[in-house]
Amino acid sequence: MGSSSGQSSGSYDLSFKILLIGDSGVGKSSLLVSFISASAEDLAPTIGVDFKIKLLTVGGKRLKLTIWDTAGQERFRTLTSSYYRGAQGIILVYDVTRRETFANLSNVWAKEVELYSTNQDCVKMLVGNKVDRDSERAVTREEGVALAKELGSMFLECSAKTRENVEQCFEELALKIMEIPRLLEEGSSVGKRNMLKQKPEYQASPGGGCCS
Secondary structure, X not given: OOOOOOOOOOOOOEEEEEEEEOOOOOOHXXXXXXXHHOOOOOOOOXXXXXXXXXXXXXXXXXXXXXXXXXXXXXXXXXXXXXXXOOOOEEEEEEEOOOHHHHHHHHXXXXXXXXXXXXXXXXXXXXXXXXXXXXXXXXXXXXXXXXXXXXXXXXXXXXXXXXXXXXXXXXXXXXXXXXXXXXXXXXXXXXHHHHHHHHOHHHOOOOOOOOOO
């Protein structure tokens, strides 16, 4: 698979920005850590915004995913609006054991996406986390599927703890983004710019100095 660090930053074809949103405590950070590093210890709540980079190969393309993990708390809400800008994919996360986190997807988060997302074609995925606690389940899979259909988004249930379906979340989202010409174009132009940035170091500068 890919590497979680940004070394050899020119070694990818496409670059996509992905957002994780949803109530505090639904496991957004755990999903991200589980995807990046194959572990999912209990994490302290995110303060404001955090992001991680993952390089991986999907559909024969080398991708750089910059995944933004936003705080679910109300008081950080103003911080997040600018992070929607330019996002090609948004993962809306709820906790299958806490019904209010599911209700808030349509009451709060989907409205926020509509308000702030600058990409009309942005791909959305609804993710029900914590399926390892099935005995405490408060939201059925069918309800998740129905809401995803209503919001025009993809759907998956997963567990950050056992890593069930965690990689699929990000890989299926990336594949879907790659099917949309305008998003693919955006992702490849970032990749091309990055490749161009690598070149100047090989050019001799006019004054015979070492670097331009």
